[in-house]
Amino acid sequence: MSKRILVIEDTENNRRILNDLLTNAGFEVLEAVDGEKGIAMAAEVRPDLILMDIQLPVVDGYEATRRIKANPELRHIPIIAVTSYALSGDDAKALAAGCDGYFAKPFSPRVILAKVREFLG
Amino acid sequence: MELTQADAGAIYSYDSSRDAFELAGTHALAPSFQDAVRTIRIKLDESALGLSAKQRQPICFPDLSTAPNYPLRDLTLSAGFHSVLIVPLLGPEEVLGALVLQRRSIGDFPASTIGLMRTFADQSVLAMNNARLFREVEEKGRELAVANEHKSQFFANMSHELRTPLNGILGFAELLLDGLYGALPEKALEIVGRMQRDGKHLLGLINDVLDISKIEAGQLSLSFEEYSLQGLVEAVITSTGVLAQTKGIELKAVISPDLPVGYGDERRLTQVLLNIVANAIKFTDTGSVEVHASAIGDHFVIAVRDTGPGIPAADHDRIFEDFQQIDNSITRQKGGTGLGLSIARRLLAAHGGRIDLRSTPGTGSTFTIFLPVRAEDRRQAA
Numbered sequence: 001m002s003k004r005i006l007v008i009e010d011t012e013n014n015r016r017i018l019n020d021l022l023t024n025a026g027f028e029v030l031e032a033v034d035g036e037k038g039i040a041m042a043a044e045v046r047p048d049l050i051l052m053d054i055q056l057p058v059v060d061g062y063e064a065t066r067r068i069k070a071n072p073e074l075r076h077i078p079i080i081a082v083t084s085y086a087l088s089g090d091d092a093k094a095l096a097a098g099c100d101g102y103f104a105k106p107f108s109p110r111v112i113l114a115k116v117r118e119f120l121g
Numbered sequence: 122m123e124l125t126q127a128d129a130g131a132i133y134s135y136d137s138s139r140d141a142f143e144l145a146g147t148h149a150l151a152p153s154f155q156d157a158v159r160t161i162r163i164k165l166d167e168s169a170l171g172l173s174a175k176q177r178q179p180i181c182f183p184d185l186s187t188a189p190n191y192p193l194r195d196l197t198l199s200a201g202f203h204s205v206l207i208v209p210l211l212g213p214e215e216v217l218g219a220l221v222l223q224r225r226s227i228g229d230f231p232a233s234t235i236g237l238m239r240t241f242a243d244q245s246v247l248a249m250n251n252a253r254l255f256r257e258v259e260e261k262g263r264e265l266a267v268a269n270e271h272k273s274q275f276f277a278n279m280s281h282e283l284r285t286p287l288n289g290i291l292g293f294a295e296l297l298l299d300g301l302y303g304a305l306p307e308k309a310l311e312i313v314g315r316m317q318r319d320g321k322h323l324l325g326l327i328n329d330v331l332d333i334s335k336i337e338a339g340q341l342s343l344s345f346e347e348y349s350l351q352g353l354v355e356a357v358i359t360s361t362g363v364l365a366q367t368k369g370i371e372l373k374a375v376i377s378p379d380l381p382v383g384y385g386d387e388r389r390l391t392q393v394l395l396n397i398v399a400n401a402i403k404f405t406d407t408g409s410v411e412v413h414a415s416a417i418g419d420h421f422v423i424a425v426r427d428t429g430p431g432i433p434a435a436d437h438d439r440i441f442e443d444f445q446q447i448d449n450s451i452t453r454q455k456g457g458t459g460l461g462l463s464i465a466r467r468l469l470a471a472h473g474g475r476i477d478l479r480s481t482p483g484t485g486s487t488f489t490i491f492l493p494v495r496a497e498d499r500r501q502a503a
Contacts, residue, residue, distance in 0.1 A: 013292070014285075014292070017292035017293060020296060020302075021296060021301065105287075105288040106284060106288035110299070
């Protein structure tokens with residue numbers, strides 16, 4: 001069975017890029033458009049990995065990460081932050097919130113794919 | 122006070138927004154008298170202070186008990202003062218306040234005292250004006266600081282807003298080039314490649330503008346740590362090696378043995394050297410680019426020598442400014458944002474360092490970085 005990746009991202013084009021990239025690479029992709037829906041979906045579908053946008057409506061990516069990592073049953077799911085908020089210290093903030101990796105936008109799909117494969121072996 | 126032969130005195134300032142004279146300073150007046158004065162509303166139209174200001178003349182009351190019932194009359198009499206001299210403090214157009222002299226005895230004030238008080242009033246007006254100007258400058262400074270903060274927040278937001286659509290452009294371009302949406306004809310591949318290069322150029326501009334605005338706003342936080350200059354130079358040589366090879370230029374580093382351990386923001390210093398070495402390679406078509414790293418006293422000296430076309434003396438200062446290359450057509454030929462050297466200069470300044478240029482057209486250029494081995498950790502870029 002193919003591994004499942006949850007993409008939490010509010011920008012449609014970015015969801016599409018990640019979906020096309022990862023589906024093409026043989027992963028099953030699920031999508032959520034805000035932090036709250038992302039948290040609910042993570043609990044419901046138990047994905048193998050989460051790609052988390054930081055600037056999200058309702059609940060931002062830092063908070064969503066904290067809540068997912070606070071759930072003992074979800075804690076093991078790797079979360080990779082993807083943000084276009086290019087202020088210094090964002091990477092540190094993402095890691096402090098519990099993210100396992102970090103990418104600044106604009107990201108290179110090739111680089112994201114390599115990172116995802118690294119986590120999902 | 123001794124010169125005026127008065128027993129007591131006070132300075133009142135006039136607040137036009139409240140239409141009230143307020144006690145600003147006193148001499149030999151009992152605290153109870155001062156407290157009592159502060160409970161009285163002294164308006165411009167209904168007071169001896171106001172009358173003197175409107176007439177733009179000193180007013181003397183040789184016997185206060187015969188004066189009209191001005192707001193301070195009875196209070197002054199009950200405090201034991203019987204004659205009063207009021208000298209207005211006047212700006213070019215506005216009433217600033219008044220000086221008041223009080224004596225226990227009845228009688229006129231001598232002309233010499235009135236003259237002295239007028240001189241003193243003129244000096245006071247100057248001092249009050251200076252104080253007001255000083256307050257205004259301070260206020261403007263605060264307003265500017267707030268505006269600057271807004272500006273840098275604006276740039277941070279703008280950077281975010283610009284990156285989001287750029288992510289779509291660059292992301293789809295890469296997927297297209299990788300054949301994710303099917304094989305593209307040769308010609309289309311080339312065009313998508315051009316779009317991708319322009320997109321990356323735009324991203325470079327956004328990043329550079331953000332860097333500059335952060336440095337300008339004093340918000341660029343540097344992370345100081347120990348670093349190896351040799352490691353830093355070697356990393357830069359490694360990442361620019363392909364570029365030099367493609368152009369058929371020799372690229373080499375001459376690093377003094379036993380360099381001391383440096384202290385500074387390694388990532389930012391790498392950015393500086395990377396920019397200068399990449400520039401040297403970009404502008405050199407034949408010959409070599411050499412990086413010489415050594416330590417002299419408590420400074421690192423890093424010289425980047427190229428055999429490129431050189432830079433006319435008239436342009437030496439200009440190329441370190443924002444968006445300046447010798448010729449704007451160069452941007453199109455050679456790429457680059459025109460902000461790299463300007464950022465390099467600022468980043469070095471934040472480390473207490475600087476960059477010099479020596480160049481003669483036709484014989485190449487040497488950019489020399491002088492950098493304190495242990496930079497002072499000021500936490501913010503200057």
